[in-house]
Amino acid sequence: MAAGAAAPAFAADGLNGATLGAVWALPFAGILLSIALFPLMAPHLWEHHQGKIAAVWAGLVIVPLALTHGIGLTLETLAHTLLLEYLPFILLLLALFTAAGGILISGNIHGSPATNTLMLTIGAVLASFIGTTGASMVMIRPMIRANDNRRHNAHVFVFFIFIVSNLGGALTPLGDPPLFLGFLKGVDFFWTTTHLAAEAAFAGAIVLAVFYLFDRWMYRHETALPDPTPDKRIRVSGLVNLALIGVVIVAILISASWKPGVAFRVFGVEVEWQNLLRDLVFVGVALASLKLTRSEHRAANGFSWGPIVEVAKLFAGIFVAMVPVLAMLRAGTSGAFAPLVALVTNPDGTPNNAAYFWLSGGLSSFLDNAPTYLVFFELAGGDAQTLMTKGALTLAAISCGAVFMGANSYIGNAPNFMVYAIARSAGVKMPSFFGYMVWSGAILIPTFILVTFVFFR
Secondary structure (H helix, E strand, O other), X not given: OHHHHHHHHEEOOEEOHHHOOHHHHHHHHHHHHHHHHHHHHOHHHHHHHHHHHHHHHHHHHHHHHHHHHOHHHHHHHHHHHHHHHHHHHHHHHHHHHHHHXXXXXXXXXXXXHHHHHHHHHHHHHHHHHHHHHHHHHHHHHHHXXXXXXOOOOHHHHHHHHHHOOOHHHHOOOOOOHHHHHHHHOOOOOOHHHHHHHHHHHHHHHHHHHHHHHHHHHHHHOOOOOOOOOOOEEEEEEOOHHHHHHHHHHHXXXXXXXXXXXXXXXXXXXXXXXXXXXXXXXXXXXXXXXXXXXXXXXXXXXXXXXXXXXXXXXXXXXXXXXOHHHHXXXXXXXXXOOHHHXXXXXXXXXXXXXXXXXXXXXXXXXXXXXXHHHHHHHHHOOOOHHHHHXXXXXXXXXXXXXXXXXXXXXXXXXXXXXXXXXXXXXXXXXXXOHHHHHHHHHHHHHXXXXXXXHHHOO
């Protein structure tokens, strides 16, 4: 009865954001502030109880929803978020994390400025073919070993997040989840390659050049420590995992093109067979990687489940806490965020592409960039054929904002936090949440301003 009475407060595709006030965004703000402040103010508490803290913030969304909108519709909304968004998201990360963790690049090279710049470039190219997560997991440990004799090396991994974990994923739908969602909505596979290449090359070249100059200055002004991993010939082992990453890519492409029309319902949410099969393939790839990879390869990589467990717990809370926030964004001018939505339209009714770039990017800096992309994709009309042609510049602005600005914070894109956790566990003194944003504000924001003037005026 409660669920039936609450039905008008829900849209056809979930929670109706037009009925929600801005207070519903407080739990999301709370979990972001927890991620930002607890590691600084109470690191021991955060290390041991971060999952519980995330659960508290998620509960502050779930309980009020159940009380005000009914248990049935609350379960349906949560099931939609967890089954159709969070679960595929975390299982894809699990598959790529496990497979990439089995690829051992042994030996060591000296982390000079030129070498580091080359490795970042290689990682950026890989990101568009095996995803930003896959490229990050393949390249992070060789980068750590190459720079483990430097007293001040945290900047290397900050730029690693900028370039490999974000900017490099702009050239194909396989590179970053937002672009894959666009592909599922009807955007041609190679549209991103042809329409985002100039923007990605421009932004990437600027950031790489800044890195090289800064790393060169740091390299000249520091005294190296004894190298715990002296230079040795490079060898690549565990290549079966590259084939397994290929299986992941094939599963994604098949799930987008194969529509058997078979589905079943869980708490009112329709789970389609092709998506279930895709997610089972992700699990199978992770298990196959564990079976086919020699344990000493993972040991040499310093592989542990800690980073993926940490990401899984925190992003479970984030996905739940952002449910009302995304609903209010979907409500457009009828929702609490109407003033933001109005910014994307010029007085003459034409799209404000600079605003699309900065709003989709600004929200992607803290929200998950995949659903944020979808919000602005729909706001721009939602028709892929129109957006690829007449609205090509608008779609490019949305795509670049979602992909590029995921680098603005540790939680803007899943690989960011994984790289942070792996580097920190290896002894790198990574900057805090706000410390990282000082770096991104100083390096990325001026770069994005230039991107705006060159491409999206």
